[in-house]
Amino acid sequence: MFDEKRAARHGLALTAAGLLALAGCSTGDAAADESDRFELPDQDADMNLSVEILETYDHDPGSFTQGLELAEHPEYGTVLYESAGLYGESDIRITDPATGEVLASQDLPAEDFAEGLTLTDDAVWQITWQEHHAYKRDPVTLDILETVEYEGEGWGICYDGERLVMSDGSDTLTFRDPATFEETGTVQVQDRNGAPVYSINELECSNGSVWANLWQTDQIVAIDPDSGAVQATVDAAGLLTGDESAGADVLNGIAAAEEEGTFYITGKLWPKLFLVRFV
Structure with a gap:
């Protein structure tokens, strides 16, 4: 289960008024104990990491995984929220990380291609690829609360406790207001050579960094959202066996796990979910 600090950032709890309050991963907690942070080097340093597998779990091989995030649900306990793509097959689902069981789900319209999702203080935001729809959902029921239009493509999204961070497949991250989805700024991402x-x-979003899958590669990078500098590169190749990878697509899906410095990762049409540490 989550420790107290991670529960406060990722958990769902009922207030005295009976309302749901949900927090995604925060980067602005000045009172947080720095000793348990996953430290990354200065932006001019070079950190190449590999993956240490801690646990392996079953994952729905029919899920074209586009977004992944861990949280506490008032009915189901510790769960993964997952956004699955493809036209005519897109959905949002709540799953049991330990078994891969789908506990709840809602389909998207057939003309929508679902992409990333993230949890804010009171909602789930789910974006779409080329349909320009961002769905603000109830984190308990998954019901749509609001639909917002945006320009450009939608790929990935996360919440750093103050702002939404969104990708569109380019070298740019876009910041958005977590309540209105309005754009508030951008940053260009660069490697250590510029x-x-x-x-x-x-x-x-985890501990001040934005961790990102690079499409069609086995790489995950850690990005400083303020400067756009890549702080670290993770080689995540070879997680699936030959038989498992035969029907699978690319690596995609990363969620900060219960223990600080650990992550759940999976991929599109992957039969496995991995609890890992970057070393």
């Missing part, structure tokens, strides 16, 4: 980093896909 070259642009493209194909930024699924995102996870």
Whole structure:
């Protein structure tokens, strides 16, 4: 289960008024204990990481995973919220991380191609690829509360406790207001040589960094959202066996896990979900 601090940032709780309050991963808690943070180097340093597998779980091989985030649900306990794509097959679902069981789900319209999702203080935001729809949902029921239009493509999205961070497959991250979805700024992502980093896909905000899958690669990068500098690169190749990878698509899906510095990762049409540490 979550410790107290992570529960406060990722958990669902009922207030005295009976309303739901939900917090995504926060980066602005000045009172947080720095000793348990996953430390990354200065932006001019180079950190190449690999994946240490801690646990392996079953995952729905029919899910074209586009977004992944861990939270506490008042009925189901510790769950993964997952956005699954493809036209005519897109949905949002709540799953049991330990078994892969789908506990609740809602389909998207057949003309929508679902992409990333994230949880804010009181909602789930789910974006779409080329349909320009962002769905604000109730985190308990998954019901749509509001639909917002935006320009450009939607790929990945995460919440850093103050702002939404969104990718569109380019080298740019866009910041948005978590209540209105209005754009508030952008930053261009660059490697340590100053070259642009493209194909930024699924995102996870964790401890001041934006972790991002790079589409069609086995790489995950950690990005400083203020400067756009890549702080670290993770080589996540070889997680699936030959038989498992035969019917699978690319790596996609990263969610900060219960223990600080650990993550759940999976991919599109992957039969496995991995609890990992980057080393």
